[in-house]
Structures are given as C-alpha cells and as structure tokens.
Amino acid sequence: MATTCSQEQPKQMMEQFVTACRDAGLKVTHQRTEIYRQLVNQPDHPTAETLHKRLLATLPTISLDTVYRTLTTLEEHQLVARIQTAESQARFEAVYAPHHHLICSQCKRVVDFQWPVVDTLEPPADVAQWGQIDSKTIVMYGVCKSCSDH
Secondary structure: OOOOOOOOOHHHHHHHHHHHHHHHOOOOOOHHHHHHHHHOOOOOOOOOHHHHHHHHHOOOOOOOHHHHHHHOOOOOOOOEEEEOOOOOOOOOEEOOOOEEEEEEOOOOOEEEEHHHHHHHHHOOOHHHHHOOOOOOEEEEEHHHHHHHHH
C-alpha cells in the first residue's frame, strides 16, 4: 500500500507547517516555506543537494548551507524526516503520516508504504534496557515495482 499525497493534502500540510512553526517559536520565513513546499509538492525524497538545485529556480540566492541548516531545524521540530539510505547522502521528506520506506537497490528510489500491523506493535518488554523508543520506522531494501516490471 503506497502512501501518496492527495490533491488537498499539500494545501493542508502547508497550513499545518505555518501553524507548527509558529507554535514552536520559529519564524515562517520565505526560505523555510519554499524548502518545505518543495518537499510536499515533490515527494521523491530528495537529497539536500537535489533540493538546493530545485530551489535555485525560485530562490536564486539560496545557499546549500541554508538548505542544510533549514532541514536540520525542521527535522529538530519534527516537520521534516531524514531517511538514511545505503548511499552516503541522506534523503528528506515532509512529515505527514506514519509510513515506512522501501529503498530500491536498482534505481535508488525511496517508496513510501503503510504497514498498520507494524504501527500497532508494542515494543518488547525489555525496551528500557536499550533506551527509549520515540517512533517506529521500517526501511526495507529490495526492488521497486517499476524496476521489477522491466
């Protein structure tokens, strides 16, 4: 079951972003808004470098450092999630609903999917020995539908 944004979802996500920033005491700057908008409207889990290249079309003076710092700030406030892949560069996405990821070993695409059974699993009884669990995310590696069809 793939997780995709409906037509209405990007607008709602942008409204929630503004509210969440204000609630967290973050300024709703044009750069933050455009970075988040890119993640919402192009949900392909870009790297910071890819995101920077896309943003140059609308924000020609934005630096790669600003993109990295903004992503870090938004991640700290749980508005953006970092996805570690087998590649050396992290990928990013707007946080919108609990979901998991399949990373294609052929094309490197990151595919979102829902797995309600995993979401409802209780942690093991000895979890306190490891630490504290804040969230559950499964990252699976395999071949995406597009690559397996070819």
